[in-house]
Amino acid sequence: MADNSSMAGGGTLQHFGERFYIVQLLVLIFLCINLLLIMTLFSKVYFYTTMRYILFTVTLLSDTFILFITDVMFIFSYSQVKMPIALCVPVYIVVIVYTFVTPLTLTAMTLECYVAICMPLRYGELCTSRRALHCILIIHGLSFVPITFVLSIFFASAPTSLYSEHRICSMDIFVYLRWQDNAKMAVYQLYFFVMSATIIFSYIKIMKAANAASGENKKSSRRALGRVTLHGFHLLFCLILLWCPFMETAALQTDLKLFLNVRYFNYIVFNLTPRCLSPLIYGLRDEKVFLALKQNAPFQFNFGQNSVQIKKI
Numbered sequence: 001m002a003d004n005s006s007m008a009g010g011g012t013l014q015h016f017g018e019r020f021y022i023v024q025l026l027v028l029i030f031l032c033i034n035l036l037l038i039m040t041l042f043s044k045v046y047f048y049t050t051m052r053y054i055l056f057t058v059t060l061l062s063d064t065f066i067l068f069i070t071d072v073m074f075i076f077s078y079s080q081v082k083m084p085i086a087l088c089v090p091v092y093i094v095v096i097v098y099t100f101v102t103p104l105t106l107t108a109m110t111l112e113c114y115v116a117i118c119m120p121l122r123y124g125e126l127c128t129s130r131r132a133l134h135c136i137l138i139i140h141g142l143s144f145v146p147i148t149f150v151l152s153i154f155f156a157s158a159p160t161s162l163y164s165e166h167r168i169c170s171m172d173i174f175v176y177l178r179w180q181d182n183a184k185m186a187v188y189q190l191y192f193f194v195m196s197a198t199i200i201f202s203y204i205k206i207m208k209a210a211n212a213a214s215g216e217n218k219k220s221s222r223r224a225l226g227r228v229t230l231h232g233f234h235l236l237f238c239l240i241l242l243w244c245p246f247m248e249t250a251a252l253q254t255d256l257k258l259f260l261n262v263r264y265f266n267y268i269v270f271n272l273t274p275r276c277l278s279p280l281i282y283g284l285r286d287e288k289v290f291l292a293l294k295q296n297a298p299f300q301f302n303f304g305q306n307s308v309q310i311k312k313i
Contacts, residue, residue, distance in 0.1 A: 019264055020078050026268070027071045030276035034064040037283050040296045046288070051132040053289075055109045056282065058136055062101040063275035069095060070271065077168050085162060088169040093147050095171070100143035100191065102275075103238040106231045107195045108135050113224040114202040117209050146191065150174065150184050172245075185242070192239045199235060203228045230282055237274035244270060 038060050040047075047053040069091070076083075116123050154174050167173055175181045206228060210221030244266040252259040283289040 020074075023071070023074060023268070023272070026272055027067055030272060031064060031067055033276055033280055034060055034067070036296065037279060037289075037293070038064065040283075040289065040292045043296055044288075044292055047292070049129045051127040051129060051135075052109065052112055054129060054132040055105050055112065055135070056279070056289075058105045058139070059102050059109075060279050062098045062105065063279060066095065066098050066102070067272065067275055069098075073169060074267075077170065080168065082166040082168055085165055085167060085169075085173060088167075088173065089151070091169055092171060092174055093151070096147040096150070097140070097143045099238075099241075100146060101139055103192065103195055103235050104139045104142055105136075106235050106238075107198050108139060110199045110202045110228050110231045113227050114205055117206050117221050117224045146184075146187050149187055150180070153180050153183060181245075185246075188242050192235070192242070195235060196232075196239070199228060199232050203232065226285065227282070230278065230285075234274060234278040237270055237278070241266075241270045 038057065041053055041057045041060070042048060048057065073091070073095075112127055115126050119126070151174070157180065175184065203225065206221055206224050210218055210225060213221050244263075248259060248263050248266065251262040283293060
């Protein structure tokens, strides 16, 4: 496994200087958008006392943090900055934990939709702000399980002298033996299988409720279906991101230039873009978030009364 590659793009991208500046521009734009959404969600008491918006804020914070930390790794990799592997361990822990926080939170948001539509009489009991905080703790606890498993295997198999070696901080250096990579991916796929099954189950139940409902209840069910569909697409991008190393390894065995192109494409399409566009689309589809976003935007748009119809979700 090449030690100069990283989840954030790979140190050998120094041969493609213009790509470095494209990435920095995209990261800056996406960070600004996400920070604006976060400020919007903290601007109203309703947003941080309602379970749906609390969980939405968690996904925004998680994605924003991952954007920042992977970009720092990208810069270090591009600049060929080496450090002791022991210092890479906490970075690796943070990246993997928050890689799982987002999809697990999306799954929790899907279950919130399911309760709202299929168990409306119990919604007030099950989806309180207190339970949302408990849910966040559970999500972070579950997110620590994969990294604990991976690092336990790494510490048990890697020689002690490896920790003092200076290398470019990358995710690949923690896979000391090939079977470790297979074991890691098995755990990852198990997590995403359970999350995918949860979202599919919720979608089917909400769809049945939508078909059986009428009037305003039918509209609410349809809006919930839209939210669950968006969560599913966001989760799909998270899953594809975990498959990217396999595609990149196959490309590296074929041609170095192909490997660089594939890794750059994967980073832009499956790492950067979904962490901004999915939350943005979700926020714009929500009338309350959209109106608050209009008020907090540093620039004002002139929306006529009949110019835009906001879809409630």
